[in-house]
Amino acid sequence: MNRFTRRDALRGAALGAAALGLSGCGMNRFNPSEAEAERPISAKVDGDLYYFNYSEYMDPGLIKGFEKRYGVRVIESNFDSMQGMLAKLNAGNRYDVIFPTAEWVDKLHKGNRLRRIDHSQLRNYQQVTSFTDYFNDPWYDPESAHTVPYAVYTTGICWRADKLGDKLTGSWRDLWNEEAKGKIYVLDDFQEALGMANLLNGFDLNTTDEAELEKTKQTLIGQKPLLRGYSADTITTMSSGNAWIEHMWNGDVVNVRNQVDSPENYRYETCNEGIPVGSDTFAIPTNARHPGTAMLFIDWLLDPEHAAMNIEYCGYPMPNDGGYEAFAGLAKDEPSINVTVEQLREGDQFRSLPRDDLTLWNETWTAVKAA
Amino acid sequence: MREGRYWSIFLIPGGIWLALFFAVPLGITIAISFGITDDLGNPVYAWNPENYSRVFDPVFLPVLIRSVGYALVATAVCLVIGYPVAYTVARHGGRFRHLLILAVVLPFFVNYLVRTYAWVTLLADDGLINGLLGTMGITESGVAWLNTPFAVVGGLAYGYMAFMILPVYAALDRMDPSLIEAGKDLYGSPAATFFNVTLPTTFQGVLAGCVLVFLPAVGDFVSAQLLGGPGTYMVGNLIQQQFHDAQNWPFGAALTVVMMAFLLIWMVFYLRSAARAADEGVA
Numbered sequence: 001m002n003r004f005t006r007r008d009a010l011r012g013a014a015l016g017a018a019a020l021g022l023s024g025c026g027m028n029r030f031n032p033s034e035a036e037a038e039r040p041i042s043a044k045v046d047g048d049l050y051y052f053n054y055s056e057y058m059d060p061g062l063i064k065g066f067e068k069r070y071g072v073r074v075i076e077s078n079f080d081s082m083q084g085m086l087a088k089l090n091a092g093n094r095y096d097v098i099f100p101t102a103e104w105v106d107k108l109h110k111g112n113r114l115r116r117i118d119h120s121q122l123r124n125y126q127q128v129t130s131f132t133d134y135f136n137d138p139w140y141d142p143e144s145a146h147t148v149p150y151a152v153y154t155t156g157i158c159w160r161a162d163k164l165g166d167k168l169t170g171s172w173r174d175l176w177n178e179e180a181k182g183k184i185y186v187l188d189d190f191q192e193a194l195g196m197a198n199l200l201n202g203f204d205l206n207t208t209d210e211a212e213l214e215k216t217k218q219t220l221i222g223q224k225p226l227l228r229g230y231s232a233d234t235i236t237t238m239s240s241g242n243a244w245i246e247h248m249w250n251g252d253v254v255n256v257r258n259q260v261d262s263p264e265n266y267r268y269e270t271c272n273e274g275i276p277v278g279s280d281t282f283a284i285p286t287n288a289r290h291p292g293t294a295m296l297f298i299d300w301l302l303d304p305e306h307a308a309m310n311i312e313y314c315g316y317p318m319p320n321d322g323g324y325e326a327f328a329g330l331a332k333d334e335p336s337i338n339v340t341v342e343q344l345r346e347g348d349q350f351r352s353l354p355r356d357d358l359t360l361w362n363e364t365w366t367a368v369k370a371a
Numbered sequence: 372m373r374e375g376r377y378w379s380i381f382l383i384p385g386g387i388w389l390a391l392f393f394a395v396p397l398g399i400t401i402a403i404s405f406g407i408t409d410d411l412g413n414p415v416y417a418w419n420p421e422n423y424s425r426v427f428d429p430v431f432l433p434v435l436i437r438s439v440g441y442a443l444v445a446t447a448v449c450l451v452i453g454y455p456v457a458y459t460v461a462r463h464g465g466r467f468r469h470l471l472i473l474a475v476v477l478p479f480f481v482n483y484l485v486r487t488y489a490w491v492t493l494l495a496d497d498g499l500i501n502g503l504l505g506t507m508g509i510t511e512s513g514v515a516w517l518n519t520p521f522a523v524v525g526g527l528a529y530g531y532m533a534f535m536i537l538p539v540y541a542a543l544d545r546m547d548p549s550l551i552e553a554g555k556d557l558y559g560s561p562a563a564t565f566f567n568v569t570l571p572t573t574f575q576g577v578l579a580g581c582v583l584v585f586l587p588a589v590g591d592f593v594s595a596q597l598l599g600g601p602g603t604y605m606v607g608n609l610i611q612q613q614f615h616d617a618q619n620w621p622f623g624a625a626l627t628v629v630m631m632a633f634l635l636i637w638m639v640f641y642l643r644s645a646a647r648a649a650d651e652g653v654a
Contacts, residue, residue, distance in 0.1 A: 083618050090413055107411055190616050227601040229518045242496050242517065355410050362617035369604045370434045
């Protein structure tokens with residue numbers, strides 16, 4: 001029921017797969033042309049669907065329903081991170097529908113790795129456009145020409161009201177709360193962790209300034225004595241009682257609240273120094289064998305009733321009419337969990353950094369972990 | 372001569388296996404360790420020895436020291452627990468000895484990752500172990516076992532215990548029991564007999580066990596990943612992070628090669644010691 005246990009569980013597998021990918025495929029480069037990427041797709045069944053997503057990030061009932069409705073099979077594979085997804089794509093695997101985050105869409109479509117998606121082929125696309133005009137021209141994919149939005153999320157802080165009271169300060173500084181010493185977890189994700197400290201220090205979320213990143217590094221190293229860990233499985237750490245305060249995604253808070261006996265004790269806040277906002281998308285790789293089926297599948301999920309079912313299952317809001325309404329229902333007891341269109345517009349989004357800057361970010365994070 | 376050639380045919384399957392699954396991957400790893408990455412994070416062959424100079428960045432020194440330290444402690448724990456187990460089975464197991472050794476090996480039919488997850492559940496704040504301590508009235512609020520160096524070392528010791536028990540058991544099994552009787556006949560106390568007779572005789576088994584536990588424990592990342600906290604980062608985690616999050620396969624490969632070279636030193640030391648022992652006719 002979450003986006004995250006898989007990350008952890010599959011780490012070992014990922015490393016093994018990485019090694020296999022290396023030995024098996026060596027350095028096979030995959031460089032499709034722009035013409036290949038821009039070929040139009042018509043939404044009609046052209047074979048079974050090869051589906052590639054985080055595990056448990058879509059209602060299996062909807063997948064079964066799709067198989068029945070169109071008489072195709074859905075062959076599911078899972079990745080545990082965007083890096084893992086890319087490694088599989090680079091190894092030459094062919095999938096029909098994938099779910100990259102905004103930042104990775106930016107990278108992939110610039111490398112002609114995503115097919116153009118003609119929105120007029122999707123009967124339910126007006127569910128997106130009537131919900132918001134944000135996706136008419138998002139930063140990561142001009143005119144949403146290669147993607148359809150799947151889910152949006154914010155990063156904030158989840159805390160135990162029964163241990164720490166009804167209100168925290170509304171600052172990222174809450175992750176330094178002395179009262180919760182030894183019960184605090186930060187996301188085991190280099191972007192989220194560094195981004196959080198960047199915002200706290202008043203820097204741009206995506207800063208690549210060396211002096212600023214050095215300060216951020218010190219900020220995070222200074223936090224370590226208060227931490228219990230860097231968590232790749234926030235739902236478990238929170239619902240097991242090991243955490244009192246945890247750096248978390250809003251959708252995982254929904255999942256925690258669904259699992260525990262007294263959800264009212266599990267509160268969520270976004271922070272006043274800045275709110276990282278992310279979006280996941282549907283996309284069709286350039287080397288997909290059955291893009292037509294993939295189009296039908298995307299359309300199937302956009303159906304308002306299906307979107308509502310899916311939200312109930314995975315706990316993350318879908319930015320379309322049906323999904324959003326359903327999510328508002330889930331978030332009614334803890335409105336801070338909701339993602340507003342304004343947050344999407346104004347929030348801080350992780351950008352795809354050039355290689356050298358990305359290396360600097362990774363070195364900074366490695367130094368934090370190693371300290 | 373002819374006969375030698377005939378028998379060498381049997382080396383072919385093993386040789387092919389080694390070439391395909393050891394030499395080739397190792398070659399690729401070494402080749403990539405000199406490489407760079409492109410904008411999408413794909414490794415590209417190149418000549419970039421800087422990956423190696425980065426390995427010796429002082430930032431990583433505490434990680435290396437920590438890994439070796441944890442592995443040494445885990446090895447000691449395995450020895451202290453494993454030797455008596457092996458001794459009991461070998462000397463007092465009687466007709467059940469094979470069954471008992473099977474019982475030692477049985478948990479290892481389950482994947483290490485899965486067994487480590489089991490420890491996560493056992494050691495959780497409101498897990499089985501704290502529940503038991505609470506029922507027995509030993510602790511009131513439970514102990515925070517998880518996310519500590521103790522949990523990591525415990526995970527390592529548990530994970531590699533069989534590698535200690537089996538070689539020690541084999542050495543004890545081979546040992547002539549009359550040596551112990553001789554020690555006693557010479558008025559050796561049980562302790563003196565053990566330290567002057569049994570332990571030296573089985574020393575090669577102990578050494579083999581120590582090497583077999585220590586080497587994989589240094590490079591382990593599962594235990595620190597699942598049972599560790601913010602301060603238990605090991606070399607294995609560092610390498611895993613380079614391949615996974617950082618998409619820096621070349622640097623990850625350079626770290627791997629350096630770590631393998633480091634472990635090779637210990638391996639050579641062990642092999643020489645074993646060879647010398649064989650020359651001297653000590654089992």
